[in-house]
Amino acid sequence: MPELSDVEGFKRYFTRYAAGHRIEGVEVRDEEILRNTSAQGLGRAVSGEQFDEPQRRGKWLLAPAGNSVVVMHFGMTGGLDWSGEADRHEHDRVVFRLDSGELRYRAQRKLGGVWLAGDEREIEEITGPLGPDADEVTREDLTTLLKQRRGGIKSALMDQELIAGIGNELSDEILWRARINPGTQVSDLDEGDLDDLHEAMEGVLRDSIKHGVIPSEGEWLNSQRRADDPTCPRCGAKLEKETVAGRSSFWCPKEQPR
DNA sequence: GCAATTGTTGGGAG
DNA sequence: GCTCCCAACAATTG
Numbered sequence: 538m539p540e541l542s543d544v545e546g547f548k549r550y551f552t553r554y555a556a557g558h559r560i561e562g563v564e565v566r567d568e569e570i571l572r573n574t575s576a577q578g579l580g581r582a583v584s585g586e587q588f589d590e591p592q593r594r595g596k597w598l599l600a601p602a603g604n605s606v607v608v609m610h611f612g613m614t615g616g617l618d619w620s621g622e623a624d625r626h627e628h629d630r631v632v633f634r635l636d637s638g639e640l641r642y643r644a645q646r647k648l649g650g651v652w653l654a655g656d657e658r659e660i661e662e663i664t665g666p667l668g669p670d671a672d673e674v675t676r677e678d679l680t681t682l683l684k685q686r687r688g689g690i691k692s693a694l695m696d697q698e699l700i701a702g703i704g705n706e707l708s709d710e711i712l713w714r715a716r717i718n719p720g721t722q723v724s725d726l727d728e729g730d731l732d733d734l735h736e737a738m739e740g741v742l743r744d745s746i747k748h749g750v751i752p753s754e755g756e757w758l759n760s761q762r763r764a765d766d767p768t769c770p771r772c773g774a775k776l777e778k779e780t781v782a783g784r785s786s787f788w789c790p791k792e793q794p795r
Numbered sequence: 796g797c798a799a800t801t802g803t804t805g806g807g808a809g
Numbered sequence: 810g811c812t813c814c815c816a817a818c819a820a821t822t823g
Binding site for chain 2 (some may be wrong): 540610759762
């Protein structure tokens with residue numbers, strides 16, 4: 538789930554339910570999810586403080602509280618849940634008790650995590666180097682970013698250090714919309730391809746951010762990802778499925794030929 | 796038992 | 810140095 542558009546959805550969720558609210562306590566139900574602090578450390582740092590407006594960087598969500606920042610990454614299965622009641626879920630790993638209800642960091646597989654940072658330097662240490670956010674990359678930026686790049690376009694799009702926020706599903710979606718095969722070498726893309734790629738990137742991100750998730754119905758490749766017999770939502774051709782850049786990739790052989 | 800899964804990291808190979 | 814592939818992490822489902 539959590540790629541740029543999902544995390545943008547979490548950010549809105551956080552803003553709506555948690556920002557501006559006082560943290561009365563933190564319950565860590567699985568300490569393994571805390572990566573650079575302890576339940577006690579996290580509790581001491583944020584209890585009694587108020588959550589401020591959250592910020593998203595790539596697939597990371599930053600939630601300032603007092604003099605600290607709670608840094609969250611959702612891995613493959615994480616998300617946020619809010620409930621006014623004690624409506625616990627097995628995979629709720631951290632529960633922030635607010636004056637308005639409970640905000641929960643939930644994750645089935647523990648591939649993400651929750652960190653505590655004190656300043657900008659510590660945040661950058663946690664997230665590692667990140668390229669510009671994918672939804673802010675201009676057409677000119679795209680040329681600059683890909684100029685020195687070799688290898689396949691899909692692995693370039695997913696490289697967080699080059700462009701932040703795009704994962705496996707978004708990259709497939711963008712390449713499908715741009716009608717570019719995921720295995721295409723960056724060096725083989727001409728100016729027209731880059732025009733298409735940028736337009737697709739803007740469109741896919743704009744629309745999926747609006748939904749707070751990559752839509753799984755309608756004119757979206759993503760609607761076919763879990764189908765028994767995946768077909769192209771535009772032309773109806775049977776989709777190809779193969780590992781590209783180390784990840785399961787879907788594309789339309791008629792519209793995105795190699 | 797096996798394979799698959801929206802993410803990231805590190806090691807080794809070329 | 811760059812890029813790719815694989816395994817690992819973890820938990821669950823088919």
